Amino acid sequence: MQVNGKELNFILDSGVGATILFNLNPSDSLNLRNIEKIKLQGLGQEAPVDAILSRGNELSLTNIKSNNEKLYVIFNDGFDLSSKLGTTIHGIIGYELFKSFTIRINYSSRRLTFYDTAFYEYKICKNCEVFPLEFNMMKPYINVAVVLKEAPTKKVPVKLLIDSGGSDAMWLFENSHPDIVPPLNYFEDYLGEGLSGVIYGKRTMIESLQIGKFLLKNPTVSYPDSLSVAHALRFEERNGSLGASILKRFVVTFDYKNNRLLLKKGGHFNDAFRYNMSGIELVYNGKVLVKEKEAYNTLGAYGENQQASNTTVSINTNYKYTFKPTYKIYKVSPGSPAAIAGIKDGDVLIKINGKYTFNLKLEEIVHQFYQKENTKINVVIERNGIDYQYSFRLKNQLK
Template structure:
């Protein structure tokens, strides 16, 4: 049996609220549990146990049923059953994506467990999130968790607290702001105010914790939503159906009641990439991870409430990648390293116990190890990196004299956000040849 489903943003909610028999329940006396998460590129990555197998999932307020991406790598151990073929559609201009809908799966997040969970297993290997984030990410989970439990995300401590609604109580908080949520297709929306082109414009935004940007706005001349004179065209990210491009700029202010952020990043995606997202009545865009991480957040779907409290990231300056390079982890490469097991405790200085003196051991032993290969997958036209001669497909071997194998993917990318005029020297491998390129990071806006 085949079905065709349409996703309205990154992914659509595909079913109504679950019945009381199919809910996440916390199996301890407190009816509450706290778990650690990884914050990668403004995204929350949590451990999720699926049918007894521990995986890593992106926590996304914009998705309904869990979706597994690294399906081909984990299908055998997950024992996915009761399946039917469907087709999903989301952001991007590509074709619908084939997936398997599976029923009767067991999900466990900390002490929260749910039986009879539906999930969608996607076959397309291009949708793997791991290369872009630099860590294994097997899937996405959202609405099914948020609708059953109160979800408190503390970005400062990188912890999530899950609580059953009947035992949850709000603490007095004078420094908090509380918002009413609206739901369309089971997705949460909030109202905000953007200062753009010297005008304050009220906007209705999807809350999208699965997006790493700050704000996305849909261009609307009548409403005054358009980039300022200062903008640049760029790759914005990957949707379910392909890459998304658009204009990047800044808004003068972004206000959530009394919380006001200045010079916040904003992106205006191309109309074709967000065609299905724009059909939601009165929707003007999205509020994503680079805004959410600046608050401690309480999602209370049952009461339709969102609570925000400023945290240590609130005043962090907004910045853009000044190089024009987008990297991904693609495979591995062989690196020669010093074999530390063959070196004495004092480095190369070894002690001769019988003569009670020291000698220098000039014989250094090396070993060959496999390390991640960081590859240029997107290159902004007219960027410093492109003008220097770099190309998509180049493997970056070193940055400013230090091997990239010493860094995580996010640490390498972070160097492209450095100060204006910072000199960047890259050694790359291209078609088996080693090449060197240099450029200065440029002001974008």
């Protein structure tokens, strides 16, 4: 999107009300208008962060334009989504886009479609269902039901924030409902980061999730630490969040003006629920100059019109230097396969399964941590200037 004429990258996140900017540098001059200093409180256990509220800004996306938008700009260097996603992210936008259009998200085709709500027509199909949305603080909520492993015969009604910006399948808040009790079988894990710090919690699975007529079996779920989500618990009716690992199983259509959500079963509906079974949280670590061979052929003196037997070909090798991405291990979960193997926080990942990581995207590397249990992972890491080799197998810690 363009903000006051400057092109920036945003996450489209139904879980946020205000539009937030961060990770800006001097070259990202935005000429912010009508500013005042404020403090923002988000998820995490740390104190509110310093921010600037700016009014009257211009936002545009292709032929979509608005010239009176509020922006919140934060300067917390610790809140760095770019390194965790492997691409530059300048901000998060949610309600300001969703309120103005009917928006369809097709996860399989990676396509967003914006419709004029006045002319959008709902198409009835056997794999579709329309749900009412409730709103609190400009954020959408849906009523669904869960069956927990601790009470496998009982459906528990829950109200969940629809959080398209959250990568987990679900979050549940302990004791937000009499039947949402601490899980019996879980492991402690890093769940992510909010504006106010790191979020830890318990990772486990539940028996099932019922969204209308759609039944999803054995979805993963996280129970975040109560201190980390104290800000979210101000809305007492809320029991947790519904994230992208659920939403990606559907074609999702948001219609904020009419308080409706349309879900259509997608091609990934029956995919098994998996989580990162390595215990490694990987982040982008800047670029390194890599020396690469560049070979080309040269015909000999007889030329290419002579018979093949009279033609000589020489192979010349040049070298080129290219800046390539590097990746660092941000955190290793205690007791995880990677931790047991000896991998540590701060190690730089050089190779994975025989491939240099500078030739891979962050998502391609992380995808290997979501494979089937017992999948073998071979890595080469750099620690204090020395390379080390480690091997481990992915392990399901929820058995």
